Amino acid sequence: MKIQVGLGLRPCRAVHPGFAVNLLIGYSLFVGLRPALRVADAQSFFASRGLGEEQISYDALQSALGKAFLFSYENPSFPLNLKSVLTLGNINQGILYGKEDKNGRLLYNIKFNYLKILIPLPFKTKIGLSLRERFSQDFDVYSETSGIYYWHITGKGGINSLSLAFAKQIQEVFSLGVAYDYLFGGSEEVWSFETEEQVLTQETIGGCYRGGVWKFTTLGRIKGIQLGAGIEFFRPLKYIGLSGMSGESVQEIRLSPVYNLGIGFSPNEKKHFSFGVTYRDWRKVKLGESIWSTFTNGLLFSLGFSDYLREKYPLRIGYCENFWYLLSRERKRVGESSINFGTSVRIPKYGFFDFSLEIFYRRGRYLKEMGAKLNSSVRFDEVWQKRKRRWGY
Amino acid sequence: MTKFKYSRCAVFWICHSAIVIGISSVVIFSLFLPFSCSKSPVGFAEMERDSLSHFKKDITPEDSLSFGQFLPCGRASNLFLGKNDKYEARILLSFPLIDSSAQNITKITIHFYTSDTANYRFKIYPLTTRWNSSATWRMASEDVQWKEPGGDFLDVPLAEGVVQKDSFSLEIPRPLLETILHQSTGFIILAEENRHSFRLASIKTSPRLIFTYGDKERVFLPQFATYIVNFLDTIPSDYFVIGSGYVFWTYLRYPHPLASNFKIAEGEMILSLDLSNSYFLRDTLEVAVFSLKDSFARRREKTPFEVSPRIIKTVILPRDSIVSIPVKNLLVDWQNNPEKNFGIFLTLYPEYRFPSYLLLRKDKLSFRINFTYIPPVKDRFP
Numbered sequence: 001m002k003i004q005v006g007l008g009l010r011p012c013r014a015v016h017p018g019f020a021v022n023l024l025i026g027y028s029l030f031v032g033l034r035p036a037l038r039v040a041d042a043q044s045f046f047a048s049r050g051l052g053e054e055q056i057s058y059d060a061l062q063s064a065l066g067k068a069f070l071f072s073y074e075n076p077s078f079p080l081n082l083k084s085v086l087t088l089g090n091i092n093q094g095i096l097y098g099k100e101d102k103n104g105r106l107l108y109n110i111k112f113n114y115l116k117i118l119i120p121l122p123f124k125t126k127i128g129l130s131l132r133e134r135f136s137q138d139f140d141v142y143s144e145t146s147g148i149y150y151w152h153i154t155g156k157g158g159i160n161s162l163s164l165a166f167a168k169q170i171q172e173v174f175s176l177g178v179a180y181d182y183l184f185g186g187s188e189e190v191w192s193f194e195t196e197e198q199v200l201t202q203e204t205i206g207g208c209y210r211g212g213v214w215k216f217t218t219l220g221r222i223k224g225i226q227l228g229a230g231i232e233f234f235r236p237l238k239y240i241g242l243s244g245m246s247g248e249s250v251q252e253i254r255l256s257p258v259y260n261l262g263i264g265f266s267p268n269e270k271k272h273f274s275f276g277v278t279y280r281d282w283r284k285v286k287l288g289e290s291i292w293s294t295f296t297n298g299l300l301f302s303l304g305f306s307d308y309l310r311e312k313y314p315l316r317i318g319y320c321e322n323f324w325y326l327l328s329r330e331r332k333r334v335g336e337s338s339i340n341f342g343t344s345v346r347i348p349k350y351g352f353f354d355f356s357l358e359i360f361y362r363r364g365r366y367l368k369e370m371g372a373k374l375n376s377s378v379r380f381d382e383v384w385q386k387r388k389r390r391w392g393y
Numbered sequence: 394m395t396k397f398k399y400s401r402c403a404v405f406w407i408c409h410s411a412i413v414i415g416i417s418s419v420v421i422f423s424l425f426l427p428f429s430c431s432k433s434p435v436g437f438a439e440m441e442r443d444s445l446s447h448f449k450k451d452i453t454p455e456d457s458l459s460f461g462q463f464l465p466c467g468r469a470s471n472l473f474l475g476k477n478d479k480y481e482a483r484i485l486l487s488f489p490l491i492d493s494s495a496q497n498i499t500k501i502t503i504h505f506y507t508s509d510t511a512n513y514r515f516k517i518y519p520l521t522t523r524w525n526s527s528a529t530w531r532m533a534s535e536d537v538q539w540k541e542p543g544g545d546f547l548d549v550p551l552a553e554g555v556v557q558k559d560s561f562s563l564e565i566p567r568p569l570l571e572t573i574l575h576q577s578t579g580f581i582i583l584a585e586e587n588r589h590s591f592r593l594a595s596i597k598t599s600p601r602l603i604f605t606y607g608d609k610e611r612v613f614l615p616q617f618a619t620y621i622v623n624f625l626d627t628i629p630s631d632y633f634v635i636g637s638g639y640v641f642w643t644y645l646r647y648p649h650p651l652a653s654n655f656k657i658a659e660g661e662m663i664l665s666l667d668l669s670n671s672y673f674l675r676d677t678l679e680v681a682v683f684s685l686k687d688s689f690a691r692r693r694e695k696t697p698f699e700v701s702p703r704i705i706k707t708v709i710l711p712r713d714s715i716v717s718i719p720v721k722n723l724l725v726d727w728q729n730n731p732e733k734n735f736g737i738f739l740t741l742y743p744e745y746r747f748p749s750y751l752l753l754r755k756d757k758l759s760f761r762i763n764f765t766y767i768p769p770v771k772d773r774f775p
Contacts, residue, residue: 045436048773103433137773141436149447149658149765151437191770193447193658200658200721203770241772251774287774294441329441367439 043109043138045098045367046334050294050326051253052137052158052187056278058114059090060354060375064342065304066318068276070219070228070262073116076128076165076177077219077228082120086351086381090114096371107140107371114377128165128179135159137187148195157187159209159237174220177230183211183237211237211253217260226264226274233257254286270314274304282325296333298325304340316342316356328364336362342375351380442771447658450651451763456736458644458689459633466638466745467526467619473638473747474556474620475513475593476586479672480639480748482593482622483544485520485528487579488602488613495574500605501565503580507556509595509674513584516553517563518546519577530623530639543623544581547572551580556594579617592674593748622748631755632667635680637741638748644689644696646736650724651766660724660764664716664739666708667752673710674747680706681742682718684726685735698738705742708751715758724764 044053057063062072069075073088093110116130136158143151165179188206192199217230234255241249262276278300285295304318318340326334342356354377362369473482503517522545524533533539549572552563565573584594602613624639634641651657664680681702689696706718727734741749753759 045439048436048440050773098435100435100438103435105431105433105435139436141440142432142434143437143445144434146447150432150434151445152432153437153440187773189770189773193656193767200765201656201767203656205770205772207772239774241774249772253774292775329439364439367436 043094043107043136044096044362044369045100045105045107045139045141046324046326046328046362046364046369047137047139048141048153048155048189049328050292052135052139054135054325055113055133056300056320056322057092057356057358057373057375058132059088059116059379060342060356060377061316061344061379063358063373063375064316064318064340064354064356065274065306066276066302066320066340067300067322067338068262068274068302068304069260069278070217070230070276071226071264071274071304073118073128074130074132074163075217075219075228075230075260076167076179076215077175077217077230078177080169080175080219080221080226081172082118082126084120084381086116086118086379088114088116088377088379090375090377092373092375094371094373096369098367098369100367105142109138124169126167126169128163128167130161130163130165132161132163133158134161134181134183135185149200150194152192152194153189154192155187155189157185157206159183159185159211161213163215165215173222175218177215177217177219179215179217181213181215183209183213185209205241207239207241209237209239211235224266224268226262226266228260228262228264230260231257232260251287253292256281256284270308272304272306274302276300276302276304280325293331294327295325296327299323312346314344316340318342328367330365332365334362334364336360347378347380351378353377354379440773442773445767445770447765447767449763449765451761452647452650453762454645454736454760455648456644456646456690457633457760458693459628459641460694461624461628461634461636461639461641462694463529463531463621463623464638464640464744465527465529465619466622467528467617468743469620469745469747470598471508471595471747472598472618472620473593473595473622474515474582475511475584475590477590477593477625478588479624479626480593480622481543481586481625482584482620482638482748484582484596484620485524485544485579485617486582486600486615487520487524487617489616490574490602490613495570497606498567498570498604499607500603501567501570501573502562502603502605503552503565504560504562504601504603506560506597506599507558507594508597509592510556510558511587511590511592511594513556513587513590513594514553515556515582515584517551517565517580517582519549519551519572520579520581521545521547521577523578524617526617526619528617528619528621530621544621546581547576556584556596595747626672628750628752629670632670633753633755633760634750635739635741635753636672636748636750637744637746640740640744641750642694643739643753644685644736645739645760646685646689647727647734647762649727649731649734650762650764651728653728654769655728655766656769657721657724657728658765658767660719660721660762662718662720662760662762663758664718665754665756665759666714666716667754668711668714671749671751673749673751675749676710678708678710678749678751679742680708680716680718680751681740682706682720682723683738683740684723685738688735689738696735696738702742703737720762721764724762 047053096107114132118128139155161181163181167177169175186208191203212235214233219228237253239251258280264274266272280298282295300322302320306316320338322336324334338360340358344352356375358373472484522533598618604611622638633643682704683698686697
């Protein structure tokens, strides 16, 4: 059985059932197994504010190189030359230790958070489809005990994006890309008023999100230097709140554009340096008609380096300084520093297993967090060439 | 062949991925399992959802009514007998003797099994008015009154004896057989007064009437077996009372507790018991709370109520002089449906179980409902 994919301009590339299987498995993992894999707790204690914790690492490869957007597969223009269909899925595990005053608490999280498919098309074009978590609103907090009572609040959910991207390569050195991200998701917070013996009362509040983002990017290469730039325009993000007490309410969140810049340098085939900047001017984010004071301008710097210490095993190191779009309760910007390591293991004839380990330190004024994230990605990117040879394409 | 290889490879990498992820998850998770129970207050203030205090409030009844009434005890598992300064209890028995022939009967015996012995002498008389298991001290059945409260009977003692431990038998003289068969509607057992006995005797509901025919016997089990009870004491006016056997009900109506946008976390009703002047034969009693379905200010003792109790609270005596009854669900109902807040009534449960009553003090503490509530929680968007 062959599934035809293409624009109908010429005999299309044939898609082997294995591709459909991969797609199906990936989707099943994302939709079906994700709740099952979330075995414990939450991601960040800051995730109860604003839109939650922004997920800036997509896959192990991008994460290991400092999380630069423009050198990730989320950039429609990347990679400059796509020769074969690429499918990629990522599982993120994280442990986090939060500290506030003299109190400390540990969280653990695992989830399937990214699925990407890139397909090369005729005329040096390509399309991409991805599903990923954009903001996480998973949190789990306890209040101080008042008398015998305390609150236990758990939040689940977040904002995801389903992205359709298209890019056109011009000559061999330049690419233009556009993508539309459909933002969707929801959150549910369970507020439990408890004693040590029992849950006295529970209230669940929640809602769902709908929105969209247009992304325009460009990527160019001159000799060993890669340059990229991108901008994201957000359509108003609607939050439809479904509170048990007050019924349905609709809030509209107007987010300002996000700007990305990146530069990469490859002195030879093995070594690669990258530098990326992401700036979001979210000081004037509007919630309805008023400015949402929880937001500020966010800035992310990333540095990445990769080399092959042994022939088949790359070593990647990255550093990222991320000033969140969120202000902590003392109106201090939440800052995050992270150092990243990563490598890949080749899957003969298929692609790679990519791994990255991120160690981060996140700080508000009173609340500090430190932890580690382990990204495990599976990247299939040579399947099509093998098929072509075997089937005579 | 190609398909086979692809599917085999796909399975291999899926399995491989699953193993890697599984192992790493287990390792990481097990390392931090000891911390998973931590409830440290980290990150709560960061939520900034205003102050999330809890509040306490108490309400007292705005209307009340306490009264006693006769209640059929036909479903009781034990029959009570005795007369002291609190109660007089009589036993009614009816055996299906319709097709019995008086000929050849040589001996008539009645056999009792006791569950609680008290020192009472008693006599058995033949009843004359038709009755059934709905009989009370006043009523022979649902719609027929006794001519004399406490049962209509011929003043012809059929037998007499003393309540004894475990079981005992009494012989009814043969000449009274005609009376039993044709002039009576059953037996009534009356105890002589014993003011020194605090207890009532308790007899199991399976006495046997035995007709002996030479060397053969015919055994009759009761068609109806019940006890009727009268209350002889006086309840002081500064008390409410709840009781069973001869039942005491206390009706209470509380004001509207709270606006519906607040959430009631817990609530308790406090009862302050005067155990020194109460009467109870067991060390555990069950206090039941029923919801009323109409205004008792208007319907008084005839106020309808829900069939099943809303709350049953076991009271351990004489330990529990203060009883706390959880009433959260009741308060939530009143909060959500204030038009259905007709109040509650309190009684001992089940009411036919055995004669007992508990005096409830009308002090500042008693009947007070204390509850804790929380304000509405705020969404993440201000």
